[in-house]
Amino acid sequence: MTVVTLPQAPARLGRFVLRMFPPHIYVTYGLLWALALESSAVALTGAAWRPSAATWLRAVSVVLALLFLRMLDEQKDLAYDRVHHPDRPLVTGAITMAELRGAMAAITVVGTALNAALSPTAALLLLAALGYGLLLAALERLSPAVRDRQLLELAVTYPVQVLLGIYVYGSLVAAGTVIADWRGTALLALCACVFLHFEFARKTAWEARPGARLYSADLGARRSAVVTAGFAAGAVGCQVLLFAPAGPLGLSPCLAAALPAWGTWRFLAVRRGGWPMPTAMGFVVATYLALVARAALRP
Template sequence: MLRRFRPHLYVTYGLLWVLALEGSAVAAAGPAWRPSGATWIRVVSVVLALLFLRMLDEQKDLAHDRVHHPDRPLVTGAITAAELRGAMAAVAAVVTGLNAALSAADALLILAALGYGLLLAPLERLSPAVRDRPLLGLAVTYPVQLLLGVYVYGSLVAAGTVTADRRGAALLTLSACVFLHFEFARKTAWEAPPGARPYSAALGPRRAAAVTAAFAAGALACQVLLLAPRGPLALLPCLAAVLPAHATRRFLAAGRGGWPMPATIAFVVATHLGLVLLAVLLP
């Protein structure tokens, strides 16, 4: 966990993501939002699901890591594949039990995300294109993140907290755009290091930068769509859009190196945190 899961990143992201999605869904439908016991079950479930997927990725990437990342724990033997599979089974059991306490629908939704992740392992073994072509790989693997968002929103619908409507689709699109902005940013660079498979190698640095910026613009558009009816003050989280704009300008002007990741991480945190605070403070 300390080497490959990095709790300060994954846990923070899972926490803010769930709180922003749930809080925005509830606040958009009525009064200011307050987290409940079910909220924390959703947070723990998403964080554990991210851990499950990280452990799965370590096993899927083992052959590549033996060549390009020989210091990783699974390669060095610091942990074994059997131990990872045992931990994954324990995580799945805990997540199922937590969500079964809410409803059968909650348990099925979170298991759908974990199950999709498990299907990716044989798919990548059978399809070299999915394994070796980063854009195709992203198209195939990204839905697991979408399923986690559907789990959070579907859990609210199952509990009767919100009614499914087009605002739900806009919220899920917002979450997708923020995640994909980060995903493209971390794999966009002017040069590809040995063993790396950046999206910029397939698209070219300038086109990859345009896609990265487009996802940030998509997140901004979704926020305006969702927040504008609540008044000018509700649009304050949109100010975080200056961060990807600044990062895009810096990347294109530099002509070398990678995407400015501090600005990207700040954008992810500021967007989610702004939505959380808005949901708590502004009815």
């Protein structure tokens, strides 16, 4: 049993975050996602978008929520990690359950307080996303099928990402910045397709190493590749639906589709190894950056 004094906890949590929640990946993703969603929602109203204090509050809240969920994942995957990832912090004692739960409680309090300054709706929407994450942890403990079947687990766990998107969009609606309509649903679908392209890419391979949890193990490599490419195509389709009326410049973010197109061709041509992840990560970054730039450069 690991005994930790209170003064040690911040340093141990810091090391956990740097290892299991690398800021250059997770913080970059959270910021780009929140900025792309907000800026696109505002741009679709015809108004100019400029980041405000509320913008950064939403972005920070998304990053904190992602950290909360990452800490939760570390706890619910403990039994699996003891077998397949014995070097993980929770397995080795580099962090404890109590420390992670204390940090999650602090994130909940801070996130709720920050969003209460925006609106009660924003605070409740953020709490709904965090609460769904906790519900999932309980469900996975009770249901071996959800825990062990990759596609079922994705179907059950992915809505927490949707709830975070709804938090960003819903807080804009509550602030009177945008009016809720079908375009909000299309924007959320766009973000879902971008994320799911990356999610399937990282779990699609021709071979599976022992203990690997891959979608391609259930679907087969070719069908998993088709699904992966299909999500990228879905993201492009959502952009055409939303931004085609603005003319060719409005569709400039679609140029990022060259990355998943090349990744799909390479994966199917080489027929060994995994999906070329730089193309999947590049698609996320390029799409979101292009959406933010499109909104920011709007006259």
